[in-house]
Amino acid sequence: MKHRVPGSWLGLFWLGLVLAVSGCTEEKALALQSAALQYRDQAVRALGLTAHGLRAATAMPARTPEQLADKLNTLEQPLDAATLEFLLTGETELARTADIATQPLDQLRDRVIAFSAIFDNLPHGSYLAQDEVRRAIPIALRMNQSLLNVAAQIDAGTLRIADNPRRIEIIEDTNAARGLPPGEKRDKALRRAAQAVAELSAREQQMQREASANLLQAAEIGNAMIGLARNYDQVALKDVLNGLNDALALAGRISPESQSIKRSLARLQGATRAWEEDPVLKPLLAQPITRNE
Amino acid sequence: MDNDAEMLRHMGNQITDLQVKYRALPLGDQMLVHPALKQLLADYARYQAKLLMIGIITIADDLTEIKQLQQSVDAAATTMDLLAGIGKLISFIVVRV
Numbered sequence: 001m002k003h004r005v006p007g008s009w010l011g012l013f014w015l016g017l018v019l020a021v022s023g024c025t026e027e028k029a030l031a032l033q034s035a036a037l038q039y040r041d042q043a044v045r046a047l048g049l050t051a052h053g054l055r056a057a058t059a060m061p062a063r064t065p066e067q068l069a070d071k072l073n074t075l076e077q078p079l080d081a082a083t084l085e086f087l088l089t090g091e092t093e094l095a096r097t098a099d100i101a102t103q104p105l106d107q108l109r110d111r112v113i114a115f116s117a118i119f120d121n122l123p124h125g126s127y128l129a130q131d132e133v134r135r136a137i138p139i140a141l142r143m144n145q146s147l148l149n150v151a152a153q154i155d156a157g158t159l160r161i162a163d164n165p166r167r168i169e170i171i172e173d174t175n176a177a178r179g180l181p182p183g184e185k186r187d188k189a190l191r192r193a194a195q196a197v198a199e200l201s202a203r204e205q206q207m208q209r210e211a212s213a214n215l216l217q218a219a220e221i222g223n224a225m226i227g228l229a230r231n232y233d234q235v236a237l238k239d240v241l242n243g244l245n246d247a248l249a250l251a252g253r254i255s256p257e258s259q260s261i262k263r264s265l266a267r268l269q270g271a272t273r274a275w276e277e278d279p280v281l282k283p284l285l286a287q288p289i290t291r292n293e
Numbered sequence: 294m295d296n297d298a299e300m301l302r303h304m305g306n307q308i309t310d311l312q313v314k315y316r317a318l319p320l321g322d323q324m325l326v327h328p329a330l331k332q333l334l335a336d337y338a339r340y341q342a343k344l345l346m347i348g349i350i351t352i353a354d355d356l357t358e359i360k361q362l363q364q365s366v367d368a369a370a371t372t373m374d375l376l377a378g379i380g381k382l383i384s385f386i387v388v389r390v
Contacts, residue, residue, distance in 0.1 A: 054341065057305060058334055060312050074319035086324050094331055100338035104345045150345070157298030158344050160305055164312075171313050 029122040029129055031240045032228060038248070039221045040116035043147060046214035047109045050150060051102040053161030053207045058098055061165040063091065108146050115139055130233040137229050138285050141275055144222040148272060151215040151265055154208050161208045163200060170196050209256035216264045220251040223271050230280055296351035297344060303359045304337055307366045307382055314375050322372040329379045336383055339390040349389065359385060 063071075068087070072079070118136050122129055153159035170193055177189030224247030228240055235243075254264045275281055311333070315326055343349060362381055369375040 057341075058308060058337060060316065071320040071323070074321070076319075076321060083320065083324065086327065087320075090323070090327055094327075094334055097331060097334035097338050100335055101341040101345075104342055153345060156295060158295070158301060158348075160301045160341065162305065164305075164309055167309050168313055168316070171309070172316070 025237055028232075028235075028237045028240050029119075031237065031244060032133065032225070032232070033119040033122050035221065035225050035228070035244050035247075036116040036119040038244075039218060039225060040112055042214065042221055042251070043112040043143075043218035044109055046147070046211065046218045047105045047112075047150075049207075049211040049214055050154070050159070050161070051105045053154075053211050054101050054105070054159065055095070055098040056207070057160045057162040057164055058101075059095055059165050060091065061169050105150070108143070108150075111139075112143055115143060133229045133232045134284060137226055137281060138287065140222055140226050140229065141272065141281075141285065144219050144226070144268075145272055147215050147219045147222065148265065148269055151212045151219070151261070152269070154212045154215075155261065155265065161204065161211060163204055163207065166196070166200050166203070170200060206256065209258065209261060212261045212265075213254050213256040216254045216261065216268060217251040219268050220254065220264070221247050223247070223268060224250075226275055226281075230275075230278070296353070296356060297349055299356060300349075300351040300359060301341065301344065303356070303363070304340070304382070304386065307359075307363055308333065308337060310363075310366050311369075311375065311379055311382070314369055318372060318375070325372060326376055326379070329376055329383070333379050333383050333386075336386040336390060340386050343390050355389075 071087075075083070115136065118132070118139075122132060150159065154161060173189070173196070174193040177186055177193055180186035180189060221244075224243055228235065228243050231239075254260055276285060311330065315323060315330055318326060340349075362378075362385060365374075365378045365381055369378040
């Protein structure tokens, strides 16, 4: 954060004049800082939900004590240290491979956290805070594009969210039921499997839509922040607060339903394109980003 | 559904089928297959990450090839068959990440 001290009383006079005209108050900066924190919290939550869904897409069901006993029963020799080690760590090692898939999401989460820190010192800043705010715009826009890209990929199916442990259980249970002799027990088991399929379908849709809706809610706040940052030197505190309230209201209306998600995604993608063409922002966006985004 | 999404769905389903077969193995055979399954899951995770970061254009021939691989997954009746099926899927994915 830059601190500039005017070198003369004339300078101070001009500073006062600038502050009065621009409405560059500590309260305004605090409002923007608060928005940055809300953006961070929402984006971190959304990316966490998405990463959870990605991990679940290749996860396996936890082994029950009964299943473990069955496996131990298949041992052809006495239990040794290597086999015990495998029992203790084998499943965890398989689950950890999903860390590779979530790396881009983890990196985006870290960038969002770093971005919100830009605003930490803003309320104590100088009348040049508006410069600091404007420099954050390209970073915010790029992050918002990334959040929207993740939401779009969930919608397109190129980011696979699935409840794989439940899928595996249904396959195993169904095949076990099919192995039963015809009769009431077999019929009941197959009906349970059918019910489980219906529940799984609803569950996976819910996982996908919850992640998408949360990503879009974060992008909605980000979009409002870009607008406020663009006009930071021209708007009053009241405008900043109203703008943020409007953004939170819009974000709150994004629900985990297919149509709401599609509409919000299209609207926010359109807003992002509009920012890219904005005559005020274009020169800023053309500059290389020097911050650690 | 676009080609990339369809590719991911085929890969995911084949991995699920292989995991079901892996879970059914005796403990000793699970230990034998575990490193290959771990490699497969890691390569799939790299594929998903690449798709997430830069996107991949899956061509129709790729889809034809992954569908053919399903046959070796379905036919895997022994531990060696299962290892071969996992190996084929690894070979398919690794050249695309």
